[in-house]
Amino acid sequence: MSDWITPFLIQSAVQAITPILLAALAGSLCQRVGVFNVALEGKILIGAFAAVVASSYMQSATGGVAAAIVAAMIFSLILAYGATIFRGDHVVICIGMNLLASGLTAYLLRVLFGVSGVFSDPAIVSLGKIRIPAIRDIPIIGWGFFSQTVVTWLAWALVVLISLILFRTPVGLRLRGVGEQPDAAETLGVNVAGYRIATVIAAGALCGLAGAQLSLGAVSVFAEDMSAGRGWIAVVAVMLGRANPIYSAGACALFGLADALSIRLQGEGLPNQLTDISPYVVTLAALVISHRKRLRAALPSAEIDAASPGGVAEPQPDTR
């Protein structure tokens, strides 16, 4: 078994975790302000596409990352305003956004580059790796981080930063207040809609980063629907972590490991159609186990847990 945990496996796991982790951070933030964001998938896709387009036109990976962030933030405006000012149904808006992202990127891919399916071009500059030879031989952590993109480092830094903001600053207190007791927050003079809009747009930036890592990190291609359910796995990570960035990061690490293991199993000769499904199976299994645990820990509150996934009350349309 020990020869299974190789430096390469850990390295590819860390690589696979990054987009899911960034999206899960975005989801956690939205959950905290009472916006049920399942449009993570579409936002990642928009980010991945914008990153490839900008990188190939500007010949710069930095430009690609910047474009991904901006594009995903603009795309997030639909949810930011649709769910607050216009009081639309969060889930329906998010489903519409996911489908719009899928259609729009496929359309632009054909119009801009005249290709369908997969777009790869030598002009696409991928993200450079930060190499730290000194930690190369430290088991696990060192293996994982000795050669990763700046986005990966940023993602883990953001886990700490966002946790600090959420739980240690006045802004974080207001954010959580907006999600837990919007009426009380309003009474205290907090601009509920404003906080929600700003948070959803900030979450868009995080998803943009996730997309950039996906299309410019390990590879430098864009493929239609290349987000491949990662946004949904992030939604699950938010649920498992109960919208706490650090716990969600733990869940993401589990999925990343499953993803990396599937590549490893492929190397052992298993067909990739079977190994590709392992992240989804692990995700579902984790959900079942976590619910079991929760049941045992707090029997009386089981009913409430089932009613509100992720432990945070599902946002109700404001009827004031």
Next chain:
Amino acid sequence: MTAPDAARPARRFRTPPAATAILFAAIVGGVLVVASGANPLDAYYQILAGSLSLGALPDTLNWATPLVGMAVAAAIPLRGGMINLGGDGQMAIGGLVAAIVALCLPAPGPLAAIAALLAAALAAGLYAALAAWGETRHGIPMLVSSLLLSYPAIGFCSYIVRFPLRDTATGLPQTQMIPESARLLTIAGPLNVGMLIIVAIAVAAIFLDRRAIVGYELRLRGLNKRFAGYGGVDLEKQAMLAMFSSGAIAGAVGAIIVLGSDFRFIDGALLIPSYTWSGLMAALLANGEPVGTVVAGLFFAALQTGGFAMQRETTIPRVLTLVLQAIVILFLAVRHGLGRRGA
């Protein structure tokens, strides 16, 4: 959203929301077309001519068969306030099971086709009910689990057809051709009996929704889940039943494509036209109301069939029609509170 709007006495003339949404989508889509250097009026003319002209109508109906089927499949849970995002996986299971039964069952022609159809519906229905079971017993939200279950199903079907059941004669990832006797009868041109099956399913859905107790209880759940439970509806059983029906219809759609047009299970062929997502959008457009869902499904089918003509005659890719559909849904969701559930 059609029902309450119609019931309310009109204070003043109001343009129907769906029409406004379509106009809005046409304008945004037009801007997109202009930005890519083509003429939007030409594009829309090609869509209309390529879908509703006499010559194109059979193609539109042929495209509408699976799309309306998937729309009804999505509408049933939606009517009860649930969303089934796993249509792709359920359709793949249905298609594969239908192909296996039609290939292996030593029964006379039509019987084999019927058995294949029923087996497909049963298998896909049970798989969909798994998501409902996960929610009621394990607290996994159906919205997430139905989608996440879809990926393993697609992967598994893909594996089966690439390895154990691969057609060795062609070497492509597909099963062998199913015998001619087990195929669905052709009506005319591209149309086959599958269309009639979908019509029957749609009529049954409309009838159950309007006249039967199950339909009433499901609508009640959609309007107010707690009240439905208080009124004596077995919510767990209802969720399982709604998801089973939804999955069964999705499976039947997969079987109809396999038995009626492809004559074999081809890896990915069921999913590429994205009937699931267009169907879901049609159901969302009508908020799960079955008649509206069928109309919206026909509309989207016309849009997509016209998209082929547009792609042929102009330089505009047909995926534009998917963008238009998504804009319609987003406009209605944002502007008219589509899908907003009663508190």
